[in-house]
Amino acid sequence: MNVLVLGSGQLARMMALATKPLNIELRAYDVASQQAINPLANDQIFGDLATGIAHADVITAEFEHIEHDVLALCEASGKLRPSSQSIKIGGDRRLEKQLLAQCSVNNAQHVIVEDEQSFNAAIESLSLPIILKSALAGYDGKGQWRLKSLDQASQIWLEVAEFFAGSTSDVPQGLVAEQMVPFDREVSLVGMRSANGEIKVYPLTENHHTDGVLSVSLALDAAQQLQQKATEVFTRITNSLGYVGTLAIEFFQVGDQLLVNEIAPRVHNSGHWTQQGADTCQFENHIRAVCGLPLGGTQLLRPTAMINILGEDTVANDILAIEGVSVHWYGKTKRAGRKMGHINVSGNTSEQLQQRLVAVANLLPESAFSDIKSYIRDH
Amino acid sequence: MNVLVLGSGQLARMMALATKPLNIELRAYDVASQQAINPLANDQIFGDLATGIAHADVITAEFEHIEHDVLALCEASGKLRPSSQSIKIGGDRRLEKQLLAQCSVNNAQHVIVEDEQSFNAAIESLSLPIILKSALAGYDGKGQWRLKSLDQASQIWLEVAEFFAGSTSDVPQGLVAEQMVPFDREVSLVGMRSANGEIKVYPLTENHHTDGVLSVSLALDAAQQLQQKATEVFTRITNSLGYVGTLAIEFFQVGDQLLVNEIAPRVHNSGHWTQQGADTCQFENHIRAVCGLPLGGTQLLRPTAMINILGEDTVANDILAIEGVSVHWYGKTKRAGRKMGHINVSGNTSEQLQQRLVAVANLLPESAFSDIKSYIRDH
Numbered sequence: 001m002n003v004l005v006l007g008s009g010q011l012a013r014m015m016a017l018a019t020k021p022l023n024i025e026l027r028a029y030d031v032a033s034q035q036a037i038n039p040l041a042n043d044q045i046f047g048d049l050a051t052g053i054a055h056a057d058v059i060t061a062e063f064e065h066i067e068h069d070v071l072a073l074c075e076a077s078g079k080l081r082p083s084s085q086s087i088k089i090g091g092d093r094r095l096e097k098q099l100l101a102q103c104s105v106n107n108a109q110h111v112i113v114e115d116e117q118s119f120n121a122a123i124e125s126l127s128l129p130i131i132l133k134s135a136l137a138g139y140d141g142k143g144q145w146r147l148k149s150l151d152q153a154s155q156i157w158l159e160v161a162e163f164f165a166g167s168t169s170d171v172p173q174g175l176v177a178e179q180m181v182p183f184d185r186e187v188s189l190v191g192m193r194s195a196n197g198e199i200k201v202y203p204l205t206e207n208h209h210t211d212g213v214l215s216v217s218l219a220l221d222a223a224q225q226l227q228q229k230a231t232e233v234f235t236r237i238t239n240s241l242g243y244v245g246t247l248a249i250e251f252f253q254v255g256d257q258l259l260v261n262e263i264a265p266r267v268h269n270s271g272h273w274t275q276q277g278a279d280t281c282q283f284e285n286h287i288r289a290v291c292g293l294p295l296g297g298t299q300l301l302r303p304t305a306m307i308n309i310l311g312e313d314t315v316a317n318d319i320l321a322i323e324g325v326s327v328h329w330y331g332k333t334k335r336a337g338r339k340m341g342h343i344n345v346s347g348n349t350s351e352q353l354q355q356r357l358v359a360v361a362n363l364l365p366e367s368a369f370s371d372i373k374s375y376i377r378d379h
Numbered sequence: 380m381n382v383l384v385l386g387s388g389q390l391a392r393m394m395a396l397a398t399k400p401l402n403i404e405l406r407a408y409d410v411a412s413q414q415a416i417n418p419l420a421n422d423q424i425f426g427d428l429a430t431g432i433a434h435a436d437v438i439t440a441e442f443e444h445i446e447h448d449v450l451a452l453c454e455a456s457g458k459l460r461p462s463s464q465s466i467k468i469g470g471d472r473r474l475e476k477q478l479l480a481q482c483s484v485n486n487a488q489h490v491i492v493e494d495e496q497s498f499n500a501a502i503e504s505l506s507l508p509i510i511l512k513s514a515l516a517g518y519d520g521k522g523q524w525r526l527k528s529l530d531q532a533s534q535i536w537l538e539v540a541e542f543f544a545g546s547t548s549d550v551p552q553g554l555v556a557e558q559m560v561p562f563d564r565e566v567s568l569v570g571m572r573s574a575n576g577e578i579k580v581y582p583l584t585e586n587h588h589t590d591g592v593l594s595v596s597l598a599l600d601a602a603q604q605l606q607q608k609a610t611e612v613f614t615r616i617t618n619s620l621g622y623v624g625t626l627a628i629e630f631f632q633v634g635d636q637l638l639v640n641e642i643a644p645r646v647h648n649s650g651h652w653t654q655q656g657a658d659t660c661q662f663e664n665h666i667r668a669v670c671g672l673p674l675g676g677t678q679l680l681r682p683t684a685m686i687n688i689l690g691e692d693t694v695a696n697d698i699l700a701i702e703g704v705s706v707h708w709y710g711k712t713k714r715a716g717r718k719m720g721h722i723n724v725s726g727n728t729s730e731q732l733q734q735r736l737v738a739v740a741n742l743l744p745e746s747a748f749s750d751i752k753s754y755i756r757d758h
Contacts, residue, residue: 017399020396020710021707021708022706025421040395040399041420044420279705279725293696294700295700296699299702301681318673320667320675323658323678328400329402331399341400346658
């Protein structure tokens with residue numbers, strides 16, 4: 001089976017690693033060079049998009065910010081899973097909010113902003129503080145503003161207007177202005193839906209962010225009621241889309257309520273722990289789903305967490321000596337704040353996991369990991 | 380870190396898959412074409428042995444039947460781990476027997492056969508039945524004869540003489556004639572030794588063979604005393620060799636005694652279950668050891684077994700729907716009896732593992748898997 005993945009980052013690489021044992025040959029379409037490449041080989045280039053589409057049995061995506069003409073070409077081949085509609089919803093917060101409304105799924109109060117008039121209208125109709133998020137692109141904390149007091153409004157509007165003007169997208173840029181939710185914590189659900197409607201989800205994950213970027217995820221074992229609520233939302237959304245593949249939903253948890261924050265129509269950073277903590281990881285299960293293969297087990301095997309390595313290209317080798325630790329590098333060039341790799345940590349009990357997390361944290365340098373270190377120690 | 384593996388079969392491929400996340404770039408030296416290749420890419424060829432040696436930081440091997448001039452070149456670079464001596468011992472049963480004697484390790488009574496005279500001497504000094512195994516090459520049941528009654532001797536000698544004459548090795552061929560051990564079962568121990576002398580071993584595995592080829596391995600949890608004995612043998616052998624990397628020891632178990640059957644100076648088929656059943660699999664731990672990285676956890680996470688796929692290039696997709704099942708294909712061309720892939724099966728309890736093994740066996744075709752199916756059902 002030949003699979004073409006739109007996007008050639010770490011997610012495509014981890015899909016390739018996870019499914020090579022199924023004799024699935026995975027090529028990744030690099031949007032910068034507009035060439036299909038082998039994500040497991042340096043400098044093995046297979047040709048342009050048309051060649052990649054022709055060679056593939058199945059086409060899927062590792063990210064949602066894909067030019068619409070690329071999606072259209074892939075969809076026309078009849079091989080794209082999930083659909084371009086599903087991918088676009090993940091790439092445009094306005095479509096996402098429409099979908100949530102259609103599915104009657106709880107989310108934050110919000111107003112769509114497309115110009116100064118709607119910007120001001122949003123400020124009037126929502127209570128402060130307000131978070132403004134770009135409708136297109138800009139995940140991981142980019143293209144976001146926080147309006148805490150009214151005197152910030154004019155300065156923020158200047159920045160937003162400049163941001164709009166700088167957009168190179170073929171779709172008009174916009175914002176979703178959301179009333180900030182005083183949440184207790186952020187959790188996410190990663191799961192898969194098959195073409196035949198089979199759904200499997202992993203346990204909810206508690207997520208910690210550093211400077212707006214996910215930095216720690218902890219799989220949650222004992223939250224049955226919450227897990228059911230999240231699964232219900234997952235089922236409603238993926239059935240509504242006729243979704244095929246892995247999809248992630250980020251939630252704000254407020255008491256025992258879940259408000260959807262964001263949908264990612266793909267494998268997700270908060271599901272990386274499944275490489276060590278579940279029978280079948282999200283990467284293999286995504287490819288299984290889009291290739292029409294049965295889904296593998298998603299239960300939590302033992303307490304497991306993930307630590308992102310942001311902006312660093314080495315960690316102390318001693319970390320590898322801690323039992324239950326797996327280090328996953330992405331082979332990327334170092335850049336400040338960049339997702340360079342992650343560390344999965346498992347324990348036989350929650351206490352053992354916590355001990356091992358602290359042991360790992362103690363070996364991470366204060367400079368780059370201070371927030372992660374204090375989060376782990378305080379947990 | 381760049382690693383060159385001598386040999387380009389499934390073991391090199393699985394080493395590459397296991398250590399790509401450590402940003403280790405692994406090239407495999409294909410002895411047939413005499414070229415280094417990317418085991419994770421079709422048709423990516425890097426050049427000849429000299430180029431491969433120059434490019435590598437570390438050189439290791441996935442098999443022991445390597446021409447001595449190749450080993451000598453690699454050793455001269457100062458990058459080869461384990462040493463050529465260790466690799467040669469795995470490739471010549473005569474050297475292996477010498478090592479076992481040096482280490483005072485129990486093994487079957489045996490006589491070295493190099494000509495008709497020593498062949499007859501072996502028959503005289505050993506009790507029937509005798510198993511005759513070629514000293515060089517010929518693992519997986521090839522180059523072996525069983526002498527059950529004296530009237531077979533002349534016919535077997537004719538075959539052996541022809542076998543000797545057909546040898547293309549740069550070392551004289553020979554046989555080890557062993558008194559057959561009336562063993563209760565065959566078990567094996569896979570473990571690692573680091574350059575600094577650190578040793579970690581996985582739990583003993585019970586092995587079942589079909590037509591002389593390993594077909595099922597079951598990790599054993601509750602054999603503390605046996606585990607200690609096997610670990611003691613592992614420690615003595617690897618310390619004696621100053622061994623670096625993964626090494627496997629096959630034993631005959633007779634009551635509570637262990638007799639060494641064979642040593643493999645490499646990752647081993649009976650350790651494939653570690654991909655799902657241990658923190659760090661034998662492939663990653665081998666590369667960690669030869670690269671001077673700390674060894675990862677080797678404890679049994681939960682009951683796990685492996686089924687080899689011999690001579691078949693597909694199995695029913697429904698097998699993937701059974702929880703706790705991982706299928707590993709090697710991307711090889713189908714040939715009768717060839718190791719094409721394996722299936723790892725885990726359960727939360729021994730009973731659940733057994734249920735899942737039976738469920739897998741029920742989906743395997745009778746034609747190719749009849750022996751495996753009856754072994755699993757009777758277990």
